[in-house]
Amino acid sequence: MKLNDYCPLVICFFSLFLIANGDQSTGSIFPQDLLVFTVATKPTDGFLRLNRSLNLFDHRFEVLGLNEPWVGGDVASTTGGGQKVNLLKKALEKYSKEQNLIILFVDSYDVIINAKREEILDRFNTLGAKVVFSAEDFCWPDPSLAKDYPDKDRDNVGHRYLNSGGFIGWAPQVYEIVSSSAIKDTDDDQLFYTKIYLNNELRTKWSIKLDHKAVIFQNLQGAVGDVQLRFNEDGWASVHNAAFQTEPVVIHGNGLSKVVLNSLGNYIAKAWSTKHGCASCQDNRISLDGLKPDDLPSVLIGIFIIHPTPFIESFFARIVQLSYPKEKISLIIYNKSAYHDKHVADFVKHNTSVYRNVYVLPESVDKDWQARNLALEECVKINCDYYFSIDSDARLNNTKTLISLIEQNRRIIAPLLVRPGKLWSNFWGALSSDGFYSRSHDYIEIIKNEKRGIWNVPHITDCYLINGTVLKEGLAGLTESESDEANMVDAPINKKGDTPDEVGTKKIGEKVKSYYPSYRNDKDPSMDTDMAFSASLRSQGIFIYVSNIEDYGHLVNSEPFETSHLHNDLYEIYNNQYEWAEKYIHPNYSAVLKEDHIIEQPCPDVYWFPIVTPTFCKHLIEEMENYGQWSDGSNYDPRLNGGYESVPTVDIHTNQVGLEQQWLYFLREYVRPVQEKVFIGYFHDPPKATMNFIVRYKPTEQAFLKPHHDTSTYTINIALNRVGIDYEGGGCRFVRYNCSVVSLRQGWTLMHPGKLTHYHEGLTVTSGTRYIMVSFVDP
Structure with missing residues (x-):
């Protein structure tokens, strides 16, 4: 056989190579590469989660705007979205001629990647476009533009409207899009991309499509009911869209769906497996083993007795039994129940000389939120490394609870506590539309310890540990006068040896400053303190975790506690x-x-x-x-x-x-x-x-x-x-x-x-x- 006889076969294989590895529209014959871009002004919990998923799947990525001032105050806001476009345009200049480079842009604080480069590229190639934007069911920020969307989008089964929180495309085309017209830093990026897409000439020129059926991108807002977790044979989770029978790999918790994204994030990106359990529980873990007492972090424990509580002696006993050096612990105590005055006095009498400091808030602090905010401020003033808040309903059977929580190294983390034999616990797995409790898909499995892990949840109460940096970072960069204002409320506390009657009180500000997370909701002052605090954390993008990797203790039920008897605990069977x-x-x-x-x-x-x-x-x-x-x-x-x-x-x-x-x-x-x-x-x-x-x-x-x-x-x-x-x-x-x-x-x-x-x-x-x-x- 002559060489020419092989030519048809060679041509055939060469054509298959082009189809598999190149883009016929660009003439590329080289494997595609993927470069991920995101914008983040500071390393929030959401950004660190995205960063983890990118590293987990070996993505090449660049972060834009980190530690730079943001014109909108918050990169998640629409005001200042134009700055994202301008940052991306500048970053893409050096890639604008790369014919084989695919650019994936995603928001940073509310996105999780759940696939490797090859899978994302394969999905992109099936969509038959040079640029693909994610899609959703809401037309914003200008609803009047809904009528301008292409007719085929109206008839197409799927999400109709563009969402700029995620898009993917060839580098030259993406660069041309972000460079097509000037945009102010203060402008809205969503509107910028929407107008380009609605322009038929530009849409055709750059071959722009929407990911109508969530092949790559899943925007959760308005589609929460469509998605569910699925676990493969290795036990790892993916997000399944039941409406379109797809498994999207870029999950975006846009709008009010961030709580749902946090829940999904407990599993996807190889966070938790049915076979291997909690893989992400080891992320950033630290160890206190071998440290001398003087080298251990300092802790302020806030003790709150808001109502008459059964078995209060065991509550105090379990605090004393925590296996942590007492000289590294300060206590601040707030008692709102006269029934427990004698219990508090007895505890203080026997423990004042044991701990580093024991502070007792006087009766003049008559509001729950006030006392709790004062405790946060006290932590900042004494420069504590950790603040551990515990209400009288919480009972810590595990003497190593404090050590365990510190070693898990989350900014805010609660030990799972459940009323024995009940479904009542110290966390909520989901929120209802009005911000109250809603049961998550995994709530019962978690409280029954059928699933062990560290869970990102929307609400905690009764007992939790806060890394001191959460409180101190709000003061960073303040002017001297602002710093003075932030610290204007001096906690009226008892130093060692003082009694409440001997302590003078200073004026307590009625308006809580926004430098810390707050236990008071200014828009709804009647809101329960725990709900206000969790809402404050969520609004600041601070993740809230509950852990059941160990057994920590339980909750008592104080609601029907009757105090008219001599020994009221006797009636609590x-x-x-x-x-x-x-x-x-x-x-x-x-x-x-x-x-x-x-x-x-x-x-x-x-x-x-x-x-x-x-x-x-x-x-x-x-x-x-x-x-x-x-x-x-x-x-x-x-x-x-x-x-x-x-x-x-x-x-x-x-x-x-x-x-x-x-x-x-x-x-x-x-x-x-x-x-x-x-x-x-x-x-x-x-x-x-x-x-x-x-x-x-x-x-x-x-x-x-x-x-x-x-x-x-x-x-x-x-x-x-x-x-x-x-x-x-x-x-x-x-x-x-x-x-x-x-x-x-x-x-x-x-x-x-x-x-x-x-x-x-x-x-x-x-x-x-x-x-x-x-x-x-x-x-």
Whole structure:
């Protein structure tokens, strides 16, 4: 075969090469290159996210305008958009003749790239244009221009209108477009590009199209309902547009859709995987390991007690237990609840010498937002590295919470805290159209820890860590007078050894300065402080994170907390069972339920096991004595149906002190499981009991109880105080078996059958006072 015989085959392969690697309109036969441009005046969280995605997919990119003054005040604003055009024009001068270079321009603060160069170029080539702009369903900034859009766009199924937040094209054509006419820095770039597109001659000259069906660009505004996450076989996420069955790779959170972009950003650009978990959790992570205490960051902890809160002692105890050098921590405390004055005073008394400083805001600071803003200002004044805000509803079980949050190195990050067994947490996954709570697609998976990670969310509350730079950067570049104004509010604080009465207060400004994120919304002063603060952060482009890469703690429920009793925590078994059990259930109780645990039987079918703590015993006794209306021990008892008690005791019923329903819940949660273990075959859920009472025995009142049967299927009898210390004598004798239990243990209960078999009596108390808690279960 001669060489000429090969020519048709060579030509064929050469043609395929041109089609695959070149653009027939330009005559290029070389592989296309892609250069990404963006404009950012400062490295915001959004810019850093874009930067991460570009680096992740090995893109070549240039950032324009970084650290340069911006005429619009904010590169995200429309005012000053012309500056973006002028910056791009200047940057493209050196690329204007490169026939094989594709330019991709994207906004910087609200865009994520989710593909490599080759995939983006392949998609661009399928669109058959030299320049492609992203598209959306809104015609702006001049809605009247909608009628001027080409007819084919009206009939085309897809997004009709141009959006300048993302476009892609050959370098020569893009340069010609941005150089086609002068534009002032203060002009609107969106309007500039729209008018070019609507000019049929220019649109044809530069072969401009819109990405109507989100082949490359997905503008989320107005299209949130069209998109969903999809995970490939490797577990990585992409954005799927269900309306057009496309998977766009440049995702733009334009307009009000930034919260949705943040949610998608938790997954795309290889941030989180169904197989590998949270890949982005390691981004920028730091370590405090090995640092000497003096070298650790300084922290100001803001403690806020806005309302009466159950189990407040455990709240303070968990703060003290945080494993961080106390000499690096200052405290600022705000208490708005008189009920907790004694708790705060006790905490300050025992910890003033422990921490670097302890400040207490006086009662004259009567507004929640005021106190919280003062704490932010105090952080700036003392030059703290971190500000850790914690409300009294937050309970940090993890002693390393503070260290963990610092090491995760986000500007604002909250530990995930959830009300045990509930769907209530300290973050919102999404926002409704009016700015309130809306459940995100992954909210339940996150709060149940089915997904672990660091999540970009629109709202946090109750407990979070703020990097001090967030507060200080707002003061950068201020004049001396502006700086003085920013610091005009001196926090009226207590230094070590001071009491609130000794501290004078300075005037507190009514208008919050905009140099910091604020807990007060000037447009809506009635807005809750946490909502105002999160909105303030969002408006400044500061990302808000919640982390559940570890278990940190939980929230208590303060909403129905009743403070009319002596020991109000005693009544919280319904609303805060986790904390209630921690305080009141015996630490050895859980062992009783283990299958291999043998429960003591001091007498036949009499079971003896630990159930409540000494604190429970003490509080129940004190609650009854505080109530004080003990029965007289006679047969006449108006509390009973019929008014007659055959075997009377000196007692108080739980329903007299508002504890009846809580006690029935206690029987179900903590007594019934043991009953089912020892009295095999008997099930009754929930257990019923109409006689629940605290009995008091003492020699001068009623020292013993005659033999009797209980009107119950089974009875529990809890020893509330200590034999040999609080009283002498006493105990219980089971007559049929001639068996007595006298060495009673505080917090332990006797459980025995009632009615027929276990005829018993209360033995004589010879001195002191004996208290027991009795329930006749299932009469």
